[in-house]
Amino acid sequence: MPASQQRARRDRRRLLIAAAIYVPALLAADAYADTSGAGILAFMPALGAGLAMMLFAVAAVRHGDELQRLVHLEALAFAFVGLAVVCLVLAILPTPAGGELPEGIRWIHLWILLSTLWCVGLGAAHWRHR
């Protein structure tokens, strides 16, 4: 297996480990959002595994070959524009107080949507270049 492939595989494995730590930490922080010290709790996932996840995601792109970089770029563009469209729709929806998310929708839902769009984009880009 080429060295670049080994690096990319190692980065993907690290990203999955970081995500496996980050997502439960984020959900726990969200569950205790109304308790005292919620601010610190909410920040914990971002400081720890969140930062690691960001670094590994960047490393995965940096260590890939040129086609893999293109695949990542297409996936990120898809996720970015998809989330931008959803945010725009939410922004123009009539809400009781301007600038707030509609009832039933929370910020964490947008994060979940972003990661879902990223995964869908990755799958589509891989399929296109298969």
Place this chain on the structure above:
Amino acid sequence: MKNRLRELREACGWTQSELAELLDVSRQTVHSIEKGKYAPSLPLAFKISRIFERAIEDVFSDEDA
């Protein structure tokens, strides 16, 4: 852009994975180039032509030319 990558690779008796290893890219990249779905960068195109000991024009050609 058309290319003779598959023809040259098969003439050398290499699999896509073996060529990918020589080029330090993924097998998917070799496959996409062979299928004409992906046009490689200039450095990669030069690397490919060097491996087959050919001029770059012998491996890649412009479809409009």
